[in-house]
Amino acid sequence: MLSVGVNGYGTIGKRVADAVRVQPDMTVRGVAKTSPGHVADHATSIGYPLYAVSEDEIASFEAAGLDVAGTIRELVAKSDVIVDATPGGIGEQNHTLYEQLETPAVFQGAETPAVAETSFNARANYDEARDASYVRVVSCNTTGLSRLLAPLKEAYGIDAVRATLIRRGGDPDQPSRGPINDILPDPVTVPSHHGPDVRTIFPSLSIDTMGVTVPATLMHLHGVNVTLESTPDIEAVRDLLAKEPRIFVVPESARIEGCGALREFARDAGRPRGDIWENCIWDESISVSGSEFYCFQAIHQEADVVPENVDALRAMFNLKDAAESIATTDERLGVSF
Ligand code: NAD
Structure with missing residues (x-):
């Protein structure tokens, strides 16, 4: 032990x-x-x-x-x-x-x-x-990006990644964090420091990120665009992601519209502290246009x-x-x- x-x-x-x-x-x-x-x-x-x-x-x-x-x-x-x-x-x-x-x-x-x-x-x-x-x-954001990029890289090769990270202002037990009523480019400089952090996992990856901080404690939301080295079939991409152990492809039938509903879903499932350890990728957001892949994924910062x-x-x-x-x-x- x-x-x-x-x-x-x-x-x-x-x-x-x-x-x-x-x-x-x-x-x-x-x-x-x-x-x-x-x-x-x-x-x-x-x-x-x-x-x-x-x-x-x-x-x-x-x-x-x-x-x-x-x-x-x-x-x-x-x-x-x-x-x-x-x-x-x-x-x-x-x-x-x-x-x-x-x-x-x-x-x-x-x-x-x-x-x-x-x-x-x-x-x-x-x-x-x-x-x-x-x-x-x-970090929570780099973990979420790495879990998504690893299978895409293995299956299709990656030319470049661009991601906008819409970040929660603080955790629920942090009353001093914010903003309370604002939407901040954070950091305002582009690209943000998150891309270099992802390169600590994938050293030669071309990745640029932008950060935004919003008045929420629930989760982070990533808008991700990956230029792949090949042109995949969209159903094959869906299957690839659905098979990943720590990726939850959120089905349209679940009617989960946002991060609040995701956290409620986890609480209803009896998860300790309502934790979501998986990346949550909305099925309807998975899109392929030529070699461009797009999706929205939510990351529970306290848990992943x-x-x-x-x-x-x-x-x-x-x-x-x-x-x-x-x-x-x-x-x-x-x-x-
Ligand atoms: P936290 O503030 O919730 O917890 C830190 C704990 O360490 C507190 O209990 C605090 O009392 C204690 N502490 C403070 N000074 C200490 C010291 N000198 N020695 C021992 N303990 C001390 O912080 P957290 O959110 O759990 O973050 C911890 C680490 O995890 C950070 O590196 C953070 O970036 C990382 N992380 C946090 C999150 C998140 O969303 N909270 C997500 C991923 C990674």
């Missing part, structure tokens, strides 16, 4: 811990938090040993009635591997501790690619993380990177090959739309 510590038990960290917990070959050694509160209460209620990020904070956890198993240093020393899901830039600072204690680590998308030996997407480059000590799971973290752990420790790992993760998590 791979013993996994989670440092940074927030939006991503708590979901990764829950995903690790249900896998047959790994277990949660403990989770580290900076401060007490309902998220820490929840962690202890489901049995995760709770570690404090610094000794100074132990008293505040204890004052809140929470047992503290130790400090982050102890968690790192006891774990086979750490999933670092701290806010962007903190992971890089934590790298020194992981190195000192010779504990491998998985970092998240807001860290610079240089924090790790490789950036990671299970569908696109699983093998590059084999035997690596430090791996970075790319979660199965990728599990697969990154298996790749680093050579526990399974890519297809086996994806299948195991998805079966245990319940990725089934």
Whole structure:
């Protein structure tokens, strides 16, 4: 059993811990938090040993009635591997501790690619993380684009990608984020930084992206155009995408008109936290004109990177090959739309 510590038990960290917990070959050694509160209460209620990020904070956890198993240093020393899901830039600072204690680590998308030996997407480059000590799971947007581009590239070849990323302003638990009533070119400079991030997965890909931020917390929405190297049959493209394990082709018959309905669909299906781990591509949006492919896809930013973290752990420790790992993760998590 791979013993996994989670440092940074927030939006991503708590979901990764829950995903690790249900896998047959790994277990949660403990989770580290900076401060007490309902998220820490929840962690202890489901049995995760709770570690404090610094000794100074132990008293505040204890004052809140929470047992503290130790400090982050102890968690790192006891774990086979750490999933670092701290806010962007903190992971890089934590790298020194992981190195000192010779504990491998998985970092998240807001860290610079240089924090790790490789950036990671299970569908696109699983093998590059084999035997690596430090791996970075790319951002929610890059994960969503990589899952779509990998099968298109393999089947048809890709000449160029252009994507507009309509991004949620913040997560539901982030009252300080925005905009409240605006639509922002974000960043206003073109192309945006997202294309270069996708090239950490597909190094030679020609891709230009533009970003927009809107007053929503639900999901991101991508408008994607791919110039393919060949001219595919539209039904073949549909079949190709429908067969992908982490792509949900939203059928017209479901009458799901937008991201709100998608999230309601997930809640009705009993998904934990209403999470959608899959890319959601509207079937009616899949279009082919000559060698041009188009679609709209929705990406649940809080959830899509979660199965990728599990697969990154298996790749680093050579526990399974890519297809086996994806299948195991998805079966245990319940990725089934
Ligand atoms: P978050 O703010 O929800 O959670 C971060 C957690 O880390 C919090 O519990 C916070 O208290 C804790 N923390 C803060 N400083 C710490 C420290 N020094 N040591 C340990 N823990 C500390 O953040 P998040 O949204 O989960 O993002 C974490 C990472 O995941 C970032 O790299 C982010 O870019 C990436 N990510 C986030 C999303 C998303 O939509 N939220 C999607 C994909 C990837």
